Amino acid sequence: MRHLGVLARIQLSDEEVEQLTGQLDVIVDNIAKVSAVATADVPATSHPVPLQNVFRPDVPGDMLTVAQVLQNAPDAADDRFRVTAILGEEQ
Amino acid sequence: MTDLTRLTAADLAASLASREVSSVEATQAHLDRIAAVDGDVHAFLHVSDHALDVAADIDRRRAAGEQLGVLAGVPLAIKDVLVTTDMPSTSGSKILEGFMSPYDATVVARSRAAGLVPLGKTNMDEFAMGSSTEHSAYGPTHNPWDLDRIPGGSGGGSAAAVAAFEAPIALGSDTGGSIRQPAHVTGTVGMKPTYGGVSRYGAIALASSLDQVGPVSRTVLDSALLHDVIGGHDPHDATSLTDQWPSFADAAREGARGDVLKGLKVGVIRELDDSGFQAGVSASFREALAAMEAQGAEIVEVSAPHFEYGVAAYYLILPAEASSNLAKFDSVRFGMRVNVPGGTVEDVMAATRDAGFGPEVKRRVILGTYALSAGYYDAYYGSAQKVRTLIQQDFDAAFAQVDIIATPSAPTTAFRLGEKIDDPLQMYLNDVTTIPANLAGVPGISIPSGLAAEDGLPVGIQFLAPVREDARLYRVGAAVESVLVDRWGAPLLERAPMLGGNR
Numbered sequence: 001m002r003h004l005g006v007l008a009r010i011q012l013s014d015e016e017v018e019q020l021t022g023q024l025d026v027i028v029d030n031i032a033k034v035s036a037v038a039t040a041d042v043p044a045t046s047h048p049v050p051l052q053n054v055f056r057p058d059v060p061g062d063m064l065t066v067a068q069v070l071q072n073a074p075d076a077a078d079d080r081f082r083v084t085a086i087l088g089e090e091q
Numbered sequence: 092m093t094d095l096t097r098l099t100a101a102d103l104a105a106s107l108a109s110r111e112v113s114s115v116e117a118t119q120a121h122l123d124r125i126a127a128v129d130g131d132v133h134a135f136l137h138v139s140d141h142a143l144d145v146a147a148d149i150d151r152r153r154a155a156g157e158q159l160g161v162l163a164g165v166p167l168a169i170k171d172v173l174v175t176t177d178m179p180s181t182s183g184s185k186i187l188e189g190f191m192s193p194y195d196a197t198v199v200a201r202s203r204a205a206g207l208v209p210l211g212k213t214n215m216d217e218f219a220m221g222s223s224t225e226h227s228a229y230g231p232t233h234n235p236w237d238l239d240r241i242p243g244g245s246g247g248g249s250a251a252a253v254a255a256f257e258a259p260i261a262l263g264s265d266t267g268g269s270i271r272q273p274a275h276v277t278g279t280v281g282m283k284p285t286y287g288g289v290s291r292y293g294a295i296a297l298a299s300s301l302d303q304v305g306p307v308s309r310t311v312l313d314s315a316l317l318h319d320v321i322g323g324h325d326p327h328d329a330t331s332l333t334d335q336w337p338s339f340a341d342a343a344r345e346g347a348r349g350d351v352l353k354g355l356k357v358g359v360i361r362e363l364d365d366s367g368f369q370a371g372v373s374a375s376f377r378e379a380l381a382a383m384e385a386q387g388a389e390i391v392e393v394s395a396p397h398f399e400y401g402v403a404a405y406y407l408i409l410p411a412e413a414s415s416n417l418a419k420f421d422s423v424r425f426g427m428r429v430n431v432p433g434g435t436v437e438d439v440m441a442a443t444r445d446a447g448f449g450p451e452v453k454r455r456v457i458l459g460t461y462a463l464s465a466g467y468y469d470a471y472y473g474s475a476q477k478v479r480t481l482i483q484q485d486f487d488a489a490f491a492q493v494d495i496i497a498t499p500s501a502p503t504t505a506f507r508l509g510e511k512i513d514d515p516l517q518m519y520l521n522d523v524t525t526i527p528a529n530l531a532g533v534p535g536i537s538i539p540s541g542l543a544a545e546d547g548l549p550v551g552i553q554f555l556a557p558v559r560e561d562a563r564l565y566r567v568g569a570a571v572e573s574v575l576v577d578r579w580g581a582p583l584l585e586r587a588p589m590l591g592g593n594r
Contacts, residue, residue: 008414008460010453011441020457026406026516027458027471033403034474037481044476045483047300047330048286048532049558054329068193074428081423083436
């Protein structure tokens with residue numbers, strides 16, 4: 001569960017880890033249920049109304065200004081998003 | 092003077108077009124109603140501070156002789172999952188508190204272009220995950236029929252807003268029933284269009300292979316009128332269909348006056364037997380079917396053996412897609428950021444997502460991450476996708492025999508706030524009747540069928556049609572609505588409490 005928290009980038013408390021561990025069974029139960037009918041000969045459907053090769057003309061459009069892009073940024077400097085260090089000390 | 096908030100959007104539009112009423116008057120009436128009742132209902136997360144300016148502009152343009160859209164000047168409530176440039180868009184989450192979008196969702200842009208007047212943003216379960224609005228980070232919405240009960244979800248705010256006469260029409264989104272189930276528990280109308288029929292550009296994505304945007308209203312015609320405004324191809328959405336759609340308003344009008352029920356073959360699903368439904372829900376459903384039969388409809392039992400696998404497949408597909416879609420809330424480009432002294436960007440991300448997401452969102456993101464993690468993809472997500480094929484085949488077989496399928500819209504009437512919040516599995520079962528339409532992409536509509544005898548709360552009947560046959564739902568929905576309202580002597584909502592201290 002802690003590993004899933006790392007993959008999902010959610011820092012889970014001990015209490016949350018305990019709660020969620022029990023609830024993973026939901027997924028296992030659902031799997032057991034669908035496996036009864038999802039046999040090898042059944043094709044998968046990814047989108048209910050399939051479309052193929054949806055392209056648009058390769059021309060620029062709907063551009064945002066830098067100010068618009070940064071208007072919701074938690075932190076910005078010099079027309080860029082600013083974040084804390086990417087690498088920790090052990091890296 | 093008539094209470095403008097009690098008019099349907101169609102009637103209000105007619106009064107506006109004849110200049111009997113101004114948009115400023117109509118908008119003010121709805122803002123007054125919001126001020127009077129929304130403290131109790133909490134349908135809105137944000138009320139526009141410039142709706143009257145927008146309305147005044149419509150009035151000016153109309154006075155100048157400009158040709159305006161059919162719904163020009165009519166107020167509109169907008170589910171907070173849809174981004175708007177002039178009001179915050181949070182999708183019911185703390186992680187997006189105060190977020191101001193640099194662009195409008197396509198359905199919002201089309202509504203503005205048609206002259207609709209946005210009143211505000213409506214409450215919802217966080218990122219549309221829920222069936223009760225209890226998972227909103229900003230507190231639940233209350234059902235106008237009984238303020239101690241849930242208004243459905245995730246679009247409980249939009250449904251409650253129209254049920255409480257705070258808005259004549261609203262926009263919603265439906266991933267597993269989020270338009271239709273709230274309609275069921277609030278005595279209103281909600282339509283989930285064919286997948287790809289309405290653009291999702293600017294709808295904050297939950298599960299992209301399931302999400303659809305659609306209309307919410309008090310009458311079938313009003314939903315059809317709004318659907319005509321928002322529907323049709325949008326190159327910004329790669330799943331948007333290029334079909335030319337007929338006028339849904341014409342379809343609704345034809346249904347209301349014609350005899351479309353005569354000879355109509357209505358499928359009832361054998362596997363959804365009465366045992367799975369509250370007694371009053373089943374009884375109301377049977378009465379509505381009998382009313383249709385009396386008008387010449389033929390009720391035919393059809394089999395959909397794979398519907399029972401729908402909920403399980405849905406709760407594999409949805410968390411998987413949601414965990415991917417919600418990865419964008421990374422504390423870097425927008426939204427909340429938690430300060431972690433000395434922390435790396437990953438520490439900040441993890442702390443932010445812990446603080447910014449509510450328990451249901453965390454649950455589904457973790458479950459989805461698990462379902463997609465290395466080695467499990469084929470077994471989990473892949474198997475669930477196979478169930479989609481099987482459910483589509485069930486629909487195909489059924490629609491070879493019948494014109495339309497009818498089900499109760501949800502298993503129970505509105506339950507009490509807090510009643511199911513600690514039991515996510517029980518909560519998930521609310522969607523058993525609505526989920527198959529999302530998995531298969533077919534359109535579905537819920538209209539009021541009556542009140543349950545045991546609790547006096549509203550019940551809805553759901554109609555499902557083949558992909559691209561949205562007009563059929565408006566035709567049949569309007570026909571059934573007109574037969575039932577005739578029987579009742581007045582629309583069902585006339586029996587709802589007045590709210591605002593008037594009764």
